[in-house]
Amino acid sequence: MLNSTTLETDEARFNTTYLVEQYLRRHGASLCDLLDALEDPSGFAALCDLHTAYGQPIPDVEAVESALRNIHRVLAEQLPSSLDRIGHERRLSAADMTRWHGARVSELLARCRCVA
Numbered sequence: 514m515l516n517s518t519t520l521e522t523d524e525a526r527f528n529t530t531y532l533v534e535q536y537l538r539r540h541g542a543s544l545c546d547l548l549d550a551l552e553d554p555s556g557f558a559a560l561c562d563l564h565t566a567y568g569q570p571i572p573d574v575e576a577v578e579s580a581l582r583n584i585h586r587v588l589a590e591q592l593p594s595s596l597d598r599i600g601h602e603r604r605l606s607a608a609d610m611t612r613w614h615g616a617r618v619s620e621l622l623a624r625c626r627c628v629a
Contacts, residue, residue, distance in 0.1 A: 529624045530572040533581065536617060537563065547610045548587065550599050556587030578625040581618055588615040 537544075541560075548556040563580035566572045588611050596608040 526574045527571075529621070530567075530574055530577055532624065533563075533577055533621050534567060534572070536621060537567070540614070540617065543610065544584075544614050546605065547607065547614060548584070550603050550605055550607060551587060551591060552595065552599075553587045553590070556584055559583035559587065574625065578622065581622050581625065585615065585618045585622060588618065 545557075545560060548560050551557075559580045563577060563584070566576040566580060591607075591611050593608065596611055599605060599607040
């Protein structure tokens, strides 16, 4: 038998995965460009894992959180000098993009942790 706490937790988990999906729909191309430009292939792999989690009828919250955590790690590990070089070589505002996506991913991770 399901209690109201279980239902509320399930609803919160669904809402969080919905927010992540909306972030991907709106900003996934920009995140993809950034992760492709960075020199850590695990970031791009994590983005692929995130997309795979949404290939199921009901996304797996743990898989979503794990992929977000990996993306966040890759973004947080970037050195300013590397971002400046990437920005110059690729004509991409890599530093600004890293800060912006890092903040968004951090916010989404915080929501995941609240419902775990």
